[in-house]
Amino acid sequence: MKLQLHNTLTKRKEEFVPLDPSNVRMYVCGPTVYDFAHIGNARPVVVFDTLYRVLKRLYPRVEYARNITDIDDKIIARALESKRTIDEITQETTRAYHEDMAALGALRPDHEPRCTQTVPEMVAMIAKLVASGHAYAAEGHVMFNVPAYAEYGRLSGRSRDDQIAGARVEVAPYKKDAADFVLWKPSTPEQPGWESPWGRGRPGWHIECSAMSEKLFGPTFDIHGGGQDLIFPHHENEIAQSVCAHDGVQFVKYWMHNGFVIVNGEKMSKSLGNFYTVRDLRDRAPGEAIRLLLLKTHYRAPLDFTDDGLKQAKGELDRWYRALASVQDADEEISDIPLPVEQGGVLEDLMDDLNTPMAIARMHALADFVLNPTSHSHMPSGAPAIYTKGQLKHRLLLNARLLGVLTQTPDAWFKWTPSGNEGPSAADIEAAIQARLDARKAKNFAEADRIRDDLKAKGVILEDGPKGTTWKRG
RNA sequence: GGCCGAGUAGCAAAGUGGUAAUGCAUCGGAUUGCAAAUCCGAUAUGCGGCGGUUCGAUUCCGCCCUCGGCCUCCA
Numbered sequence: 336m337k338l339q340l341h342n343t344l345t346k347r348k349e350e351f352v353p354l355d356p357s358n359v360r361m362y363v364c365g366p367t368v369y370d371f372a373h374i375g376n377a378r379p380v381v382v383f384d385t386l387y388r389v390l391k392r393l394y395p396r397v398e399y400a401r402n403i404t405d406i407d408d409k410i411i412a413r414a415l416e417s418k419r420t421i422d423e424i425t426q427e428t429t430r431a432y433h434e435d436m437a438a439l440g441a442l443r444p445d446h447e448p449r450c451t452q453t454v455p456e457m458v459a460m461i462a463k464l465v466a467s468g469h470a471y472a473a474e475g476h477v478m479f480n481v482p483a484y485a486e487y488g489r490l491s492g493r494s495r496d497d498q499i500a501g502a503r504v505e506v507a508p509y510k511k512d513a514a515d516f517v518l519w520k521p522s523t524p525e526q527p528g529w530e531s532p533w534g535r536g537r538p539g540w541h542i543e544c545s546a547m548s549e550k551l552f553g554p555t556f557d558i559h560g561g562g563q564d565l566i567f568p569h570h571e572n573e574i575a576q577s578v579c580a581h582d583g584v585q586f587v588k589y590w591m592h593n594g595f596v597i598v599n600g601e602k603m604s605k606s607l608g609n610f611y612t613v614r615d616l617r618d619r620a621p622g623e624a625i626r627l628l629l630l631k632t633h634y635r636a637p638l639d640f641t642d643d644g645l646k647q648a649k650g651e652l653d654r655w656y657r658a659l660a661s662v663q664d665a666d667e668e669i670s671d672i673p674l675p676v677e678q679g680g681v682l683e684d685l686m687d688d689l690n691t692p693m694a695i696a697r698m699h700a701l702a703d704f705v706l707n708p709t710s711h712s713h714m715p716s717g718a719p720a721i722y723t724k725g726q727l728k729h730r731l732l733l734n735a736r737l738l739g740v741l742t743q744t745p746d747a748w749f750k751w752t753p754s755g756n757e758g759p760s761a762a763d764i765e766a767a768i769q770a771r772l773d774a775r776k777a778k779n780f781a782e783a784d785r786i787r788d789d790l791k792a793k794g795v796i797l798e799d800g801p802k803g804t805t806w807k808r809g
Numbered sequence: 810g811g812c813c814g815a816g817u818a819g820c821a822a823a824g825u826g827g828u829a830a831u832g833c834a835u836c837g838g839a840u841u842g843c844a845a846a847u848c849c850g851a852u853a854u855g856c857g858g859c860g861g862u863u864c865g866a867u868u869c870c871g872c873c874c875u876c877g878g879c880c881u882c883c884a
Contacts, residue, residue, distance in 0.1 A: 562884030696831040
């Protein structure tokens with residue numbers, strides 16, 4: 336089985352053949368740091384983090400870059416209205432972003448370039464585009480001249496005529512062509528800016544990714560990812576800039592785009608204000624549950640975010656953690672029934688264009704098997720084998736690692752407390768459990784049940800097992 | 810208007826040219842003092858609609874309907 340990925344460029348699944356198997360390179364568009372990340376921002380992070388984990392399993396060296404956009408008019412506007420400095424905003428937001436993404440189990444990328452540290456490279460690339468006739472300076476701006484690149488529109492599948500016909504923006508007078516887009520724009524003295532051959536100014540939106548990827552990866556690399564909304568114009572423009580700045584050399588081999596997160600069937604976006612921040616969600620559910628929710632839907636399909644979905648994702652993880660907790664290290668109960676999933680099943684699912692729902696189904700089958708190794712519901716198929724519970728648990732954990740879940744102990748998982756901590760403390764709960772135990776010993780079941788119901792009303796669920804009573808928060 | 814994507818059980822969500830994974834919910838049963846958890850079993854004659862290709866289509870093709878997205882900052 337070979338890695339198959341859907342390429343937006345060809346609109347089909349293709350076998351992934353790296354440019355250089357000894358160094359696979361992936362670039363994903365990162366956040367503009369002016370506000371907390373919302374669940375829609377989190378989706379590409381989790382999706383491409385999962386791909387990163389798969390790639391690392393398959394190739395000896397993978398370089399993953401995700402930029403931080405810290406020059407942007409939205410940041411400037413935020414600084415003005417909040418009366419804080421741009422540095423304060425970008426640093427604070429970047430830190431929050433790192434915390435939030437870590438909570439979602441996302442590994443840190445190998446590179447995290449910042450626009451503010453790549454301005455000279457951007458200026459150099461723009462100068463090159465001007466020199467080669469693909470761009471021109473006008474009224475302090477530098478514009479990319481779209482007609483100068485014949486292939487423009489290939490990624491998004493729209494012709495230049497379509498674009499002009501559908502244009503809803505006013506055409507700036509300094510544009511030679513209605514489709515031209517800005518590479519560099521002038522800054523007023525109050526606005527942040529850098530000296531350039533065209534005067535003091537700042538980069539346009541698209542040039543940053545072209546310059547940063549070139550700096551890290553050279554003119555060509557393997558995978559470029561992002562949300563579907565970036566296909567046009569952002570990625571289309573990146574291609575134009577990079578290809579023209581590199582004498583027609585291919586920019587990216589595989590373009591990958593995740594679908595949108597919607598809320599109650601409606602688009603979620605910052606401009607509509609109907610979004611959940613990761614930060615808020617983290618108060619309501621463990622990060623792993625948020626992560627699993629994002630992986631329960633195939634990455635290219637739209638994902639409708641609901642509270643119920645979050646609850647369900649948590650419930651599925653509950654079961655997996657229960658499976659882990661059911662196996663003591665010394666437990667050597669064995670099964671002679673073949674594993675319900677073949678070797679590397681989860682990996683193979685993920686290698687099929689990141690089929691996370693299928694991978695999750697396999698995780699369930701594996702968890703079932705861990706809980707009940709001698710079950711006859713797991714239809715034998717393939718060569719017979721004998722597994723101990725310990726081996727099955729190990730397999731479950733190995734597969735979970737690919738999905739970025741089951742990273743904590745079952746105990747920690749079940750004692751997770753929502754922030755704001757409305758429920759009783761762990762000590763209170765333990766005391767109540769002891770009181771209930773005494774009541775049960777005395778056969779005072781009415782009192783025992785009252786205690787249990789009381790805890791349940793406070794969101795704590797008790798489970799009487801052979802090894803005593805355990806609890807979790809519902 | 811142009812371009813793109815989606816419509817599968819109560820909900821969520823995979824998948825396949827040969828008769829529908831998985832999770833939740835629901836209904837039986839085992840277990841339990843009762844629960845929870847766990848286990849056993851049941852639950853879509855059906856995959857938006859209408860045609861076509863085919864021995865056979867949910868799966869391919871065409872048309873239609875509905876919904877969403879992009880074309881402007883946005884993951």
